[in-house]
Every structure is written in structure tokens, then in C-alpha cells.
Amino acid sequence: MQKSTLYTMIATAAFALNAAGAVPEHFQPRAKELLADSIELEENAYDLNVVYFVGNDMEPTADYERRLSELLLYLQQYYGKEMARNGYGKHSFGLQLKENGNVNIILIRGKLAHKDYKYGTGHGPCLQEVNAWFDAHPGSRRSKHTFIIMPTWQDEGYNDKNPGGVPFYGYGRDCFALDYTDFDIKHLGQPTKEGKLLTKWYGGFAHELGHGMNLPHNNGTISMNKELGTPLMGSGNYTFGLRPTYLTPASCAILSHTQIFVTPEKAESVEAQYGPYYTQEKEPTIHSASFKQEGDELVLRIKVGREVAGINAYLQDPPYAVNQDYEAVAFTCKPLGKYKDGKQVAFFNMPLNELGGLNHLKGGEMELGILIQTKEGTRFRWKIPFDLSKQPVGSEIPLGKPVLHKGY
Numbered sequence: 279m280q281k282s283t284l285y286t287m288i289a290t291a292a293f294a295l296n297a298a299g300a301v302p303e304h305f306q307p308r309a310k311e312l313l314a315d316s317i318e319l320e321e322n323a324y325d326l327n328v329v330y331f332v333g334n335d336m337e338p339t340a341d342y343e344r345r346l347s348e349l350l351l352y353l354q355q356y357y358g359k360e361m362a363r364n365g366y367g368k369h370s371f372g373l374q375l376k377e378n379g380n381v382n383i384i385l386i387r388g389k390l391a392h393k394d395y396k397y398g399t400g401h402g403p404c405l406q407e408v409n410a411w412f413d414a415h416p417g418s419r420r421s422k423h424t425f426i427i428m429p430t431w432q433d434e435g436y437n438d439k440n441p442g443g444v445p446f447y448g449y450g451r452d453c454f455a456l457d458y459t460d461f462d463i464k465h466l467g468q469p470t471k472e473g474k475l476l477t478k479w480y481g482g483f484a485h486e487l488g489h490g491m492n493l494p495h496n497n498g499t500i501s502m503n504k505e506l507g508t509p510l511m512g513s514g515n516y517t518f519g520l521r522p523t524y525l526t527p528a529s530c531a532i533l534s535h536t537q538i539f540v541t542p543e544k545a546e547s548v549e550a551q552y553g554p555y556y557t558q559e560k561e562p563t564i565h566s567a568s569f570k571q572e573g574d575e576l577v578l579r580i581k582v583g584r585e586v587a588g589i590n591a592y593l594q595d596p597p598y599a600v601n602q603d604y605e606a607v608a609f610t611c612k613p614l615g616k617y618k619d620g621k622q623v624a625f626f627n628m629p630l631n632e633l634g635g636l637n638h639l640k641g642g643e644m645e646l647g648i649l650i651q652t653k654e655g656t657r658f659r660w661k662i663p664f665d666l667s668k669q670p671v672g673s674e675i676p677l678g679k680p681v682l683h684k685g686y
């Protein structure tokens with residue numbers, strides 16, 4: 279009960295701001311313009327934790343609260359509009375707002391010098407301190423997703439014109455991005471040096487946040503890319519703000535069961551039935567699966583248990599290692615078909631002529647990835663190598679026994 283009272287309070291505060299259509303007075307004119315066509319988003323049960331983290335020898339970049347609030351609210355709208363366009367409703371990630379309309383950004387001063395929190399390894403000591411901070415301030419932990427922003431280094435290698443040095447990647451449900459003086463929404467889409475720099479780092483900010491909200495890399499089909507541009511979780515981090523950039527249906531399917539996207543009502547019913555978010559350890563049940571080429575399509579059919587919320591399928595070329603999967607063409611099945619006994623079934627029709635970037639369609643090993651998401655948001659992936667050239671059309675492609683790994 280206590281929980282739902284809290285949800286309602288938070289939700290009311292957020293709703294009041296949206297309903298009034300009020301973009302905070304102190305936001306700059308360009309931000310007001312960009313937020314003018316904001317849609318009214320659904321309430322959230324949970325909010326993204328936003329942390330500004332500085333080494334003990336650094337100060338935050340000037341005006342970070344306003345700049346990052348504008349950038350975060352614009353991004354919240356972007357995700358919400360993409361969810362709505364894909365048929366998932368006006369859901370986005372929750373942000374806790376302060377009374378003046380700024381996002382509540384928690385400033386944490388690290389115990390070490392900034393160079394101890396460097397790209398590649400710095401997330402470890404940083405996360406340790408951030409988690410310790412939240413343990414000491416449990417009421418401030420708004421969800422299991424945390425976005426950590428650090429100011430660029432200022433040295434011979436990096437500065438405000440060439441930001442870097444700090445961690446910049448998703449790491450489970452935590453993700454890292456950076457801040458610099460011109461990291462300001464007024465440069466969005468501008469054909470200037472600052473505009474190009476903004477796309478690089480704001481596109482990255484939007485993309486890494488996607489990882490921190492459970493999204494793997496993926497590509498769209500040829501027709502989707504033609505119509506909508508570049509998927510944000512493909513190489514959309516290089517186009518965001520400059521050219522059309524979109525979220526694939528597969529990305530939106532995952533977000534719709536991500537903790538910080540759900541409404542208070544949904545969170546309450548999911549948690550009552552399946553437990554807290556991301557706590558399922560047991561692999562979901564796969565009752566049967568079939569995969570074959572029929573005519574010009576790859577057809578996948580998979581029957582699963584009632585604990586499954588959604589299924590995505592990804593087709594990709596080798597190599598399969600981390601960050602080698604931007605070309606993985608993603609499909610989702612919505613909604614899952616339901617049997618009377620509670621079992622569910624998903625059908626995928628994947629036209630071969632839609633699989634643009636894949637070189638191995640004509641021969642050589644490829645991989646089918648089946649991502650299964652449970653109701654409380656946990657993802658399991660089953661990876662199946664196959665070679666179309668060795669497979670007569672119409673014959674079953676052997677899938678073997680399901681081997682499910684938790685994670686992407």
C-alpha cells in the first residue's frame with residue numbers, strides 16, 4: 279500500500295507539469311521551442327536515477343542542471359513518441375522533477391581524482407561509490423536503472439571542444455555519458471561545429487541510455503530504414519538530431535516491459551504476480567520451436583509459457599562478439615497468440631529481401647538470436663547458428679535443445 283501511495287504522489291507531480299503544458303520558465307528559448315509539441319506521457323511507477331559524478335579534483339560543467347534537464351526531457355519525449363508510433367502507447371522512462379521543472383540530478387563527488395574514473399575501467403570504482411551513496415540514501419533510489427554523467431577531462435588529450443576520457447557505455451542497467459560546455463540542446467540539428475559535436479555526444483547519450491534500459495544493438499529491415507532512417511540502437515548515435523533516427527519495434531517491445539517505462543497499475547500487478555523487476559532466475563519454458571525457409575522468408579514459430587511477455591528474433595552475421603552486432607536485423611511478435619491453457623505462441627515471418635546488411639545469406643554460418651523477455655522484465659537469449667546454403671528450402675533448420683542465457 280505504501281508503495282502505491284508513493285507512486286501516486288510522484289505521478290501527480292509529473293502530471294501537473296505535463297498537463298499545464300508548462301515548459302519551465304528558465305529553460306532557454308530553443309528548448310522551449312523543441313518541447314512545445316510535447317505529448318502527455320503516461321504516468322511512471324519508477325524513475326531513472328540521474329547522477330552527475332565528479333572526481334575530487336573536478337567541478338561540474340557550468341549550468342549542467344538546466345542543460346541536462348532540457349536534453350533529458352527532450353529525450354524522454356523522443357522515446358515516448360517512438361513508443362506511441364510503434365503502437366505501445368505514450369510510455370517513456372520516468373524522470374523525477376524538481377519544483378522548478380529541472381530534472382532531479384543527484385550530484386555525487388567521488389573520493390578519487392577524476393583520472394581514476396577513466397574510460398574502460400572507471401565505471402567500477404564509480405559504481406561502487408554511486409551504489410554506496412544510494413545505500414546511504416535509499417529513498418533517493420527511484421529504480422534499478424541509473425544514468426551517470428561525468429564532465430569531460432581537461433588535459434592535453436581532451437577538452438570541451440574534444441570531450442572524452444570518462445566512461446561512455448552501457449553497463450547492465452547502469453549507463454555512462456559525458457558533459458561539456460557546449461552540450462546544449464540549442465545546437466541540435468545545427469550545421470555548425472557545435473551541432474555536429476552535439477549529435478555525436480547527444481546521439482551517444484541517447485544510445486547508451488537505451489543500453490541502460492535493457493536494449494541490445496539492432497538494425498531495422500530495409501523498408502523500415504528507407505522510411506524511418508537509422509535505428510538509434512544501430513548506428514543512430516551518429517545521426518540523432520541531424521537525420522531521421524528511430525526506435526525499432528523490437529526495441530519498443532523490450533522497453534514496454536522495462537521497469538522505468540511501466541505505469542503504477544502495471545507495476546503493481548506484475549510485481550504481485552511475478553515478483554520484483556529483474557528477479558526471475560529460472561529460464562522461461564519453451565514448449566516447442568520451429569525454424570525454416572519457406573519461399574522467400576525465414577519462418578520462426580515458438581511456443582512458450584505464460585510467464586513470457588514478449589519475444590524478439592535477431593538475424594546476424596559473424597562475428598557475434600560485443601559491439602559486433604549493430605547489423606543484427608530485429609523482429610518482434612506483437613501480440614503473442616494465446617492458447618486456452620495459458621501457453622503462448624509467437625510467429626515471425628522474416629523476408630530474405632529485407633535483411634539488408636547481412637552478407638551470409640548466400641552461404642556461411644549466421645546466427646538466429648531469440649530474445650525472450652519475462653513479465654518482470656528479465657531477458658534471456660537463445661543463440662542458434664545456422665547455414666542457409668546447407669538447408670533445403672522448406673526443411674526444418676535444426677535448433678537443438680534451447681540454451682538460454684540471462685542478459686541481452
Ligand code: ZN
Pocket residue numbers: 485489495
Ligand atoms: Zn551500443
